[in-house]
Amino acid sequence: MADAVIVVALVLVAGCATVAVAVRDPARQALVLAVLGVVLAVLFTAVQAPDVALSQLAVGGALTPLLLLLSVRKVKRRKGRER
């Protein structure tokens, strides 16, 4: 019964990771990745690894979406100029 938190967190991570692979559009993928970061942090906290949870939040919270969306914007701008 005490492992219920871990089970819930594991199911959420598995579901979110599957969705992250299944989604094709990069912007939507970045959204799913942001949620995946939060869910992973919950899993790490549930298995008593708050240091790793903090690393995951720091990187997944704002940094990864920012890098991804900036890359998407650059590619789109180039496409817009070629048209």
Next chain:
Amino acid sequence: MTPRTRLLLVLVGGAGIAALLVAACLRLPDFGGDSHPYGDRAVAASLARQTANTIASVNFDQRAFDTLGEMTILFAAVVGCVVLLRQTRDEHRARPEPADVARPVRRYALIVLPVALVTGLYVIAHGQLSPGGGFQGGVVAATSLHLLYLGADYRALERIRPVGMYEVGDALSASAYLITGLAGLIGSAAFLANTLLPYGTFNTLSSGGTVPLLNAAVGMEVACAVVVLLARFLDQAVEIEEESGK
């Protein structure tokens, strides 16, 4: 090599790895069991050196050499990014137009920026006491600066962010880690050995010998590295444009 043989090779290799993984999983200790041989030794070692957070002791004392490797990976990755994303001869910089940000968003960014910066520094400074450390706090502190881009515009961010200084800071803090490690050689100890400084009082900011120093060096390195990395990405996405006809 034909596609058929390649596929066969992948299948053979994959089957071998799968067999090894299954064999390793079968020998794993039970989930949540009470026998933790490595954990017990790591906790004993970190308590002997007055480090409250065993993870920090593992990262910056017992396995400090591994952390040096990880820091070097980040450093090399950022150097690679700086080289790849530089402004080439057929590109020019366009001034980004100022953004019109709603007032609550602007206010929020200006209030949260110092709070996030202080939180980042707090996470770095308390690395040897509570969860967190140089990497986590460094990323938080570096991210907080970019609230200026989100809440105002890119030119506001550029004013407080001389990229050259951060590049110098990145290199300096990476060498600070190395020099602290070399200092461990004084007194016939080993590279990165934690024998130089007194271990201090348990659960205080200055406890753990060289752990807080290495932690601070990593924190500064990560913060500078993230700022430089994001600066290159932002330059490419916002400012740099290719010459027309390209």
Next chain:
Amino acid sequence: MNSWLLAGTVVLGGGVGATLWGVATGPLRRRVVAQNLSTALACPGLLLLAQGYERPSYVDVALVLALLGPVGTLVFARLLTDELAADPPRAWGLTWAAAGLVAAVVLALCVAVGPSRELVKILLTGAILIGGNVVASHALSGGFAEVRGG
């Protein structure tokens, strides 16, 4: 398993599970709202876990999430302005419902913890989270009116 852990599991399983569904399906405007709500629901879950495990230092994880989660949503609001401008997401009901949940959890934890350094941290986390989520929601529904090239 104590009642704090049970409450945390319910918040995480029900709340974050629902936002996972929201972020996986539907139009873009629904997905950004779900991403914003995921931090608003995971953060009280983490606070409840910290109390359930009796580890005050775990509150740091929730504090960092409260700071960076809304910043992540601002990133999406800022860089997806064009995509969201035609059909801006408006989810004030859900946003305030999540804020109410956060306030209730923070209040319950404050009563349980009593006056201490942890209390200040929990209150700070709650305030930053509620403020951040409301502002992020505002930013999504047209907070970046005229962003061109910037």
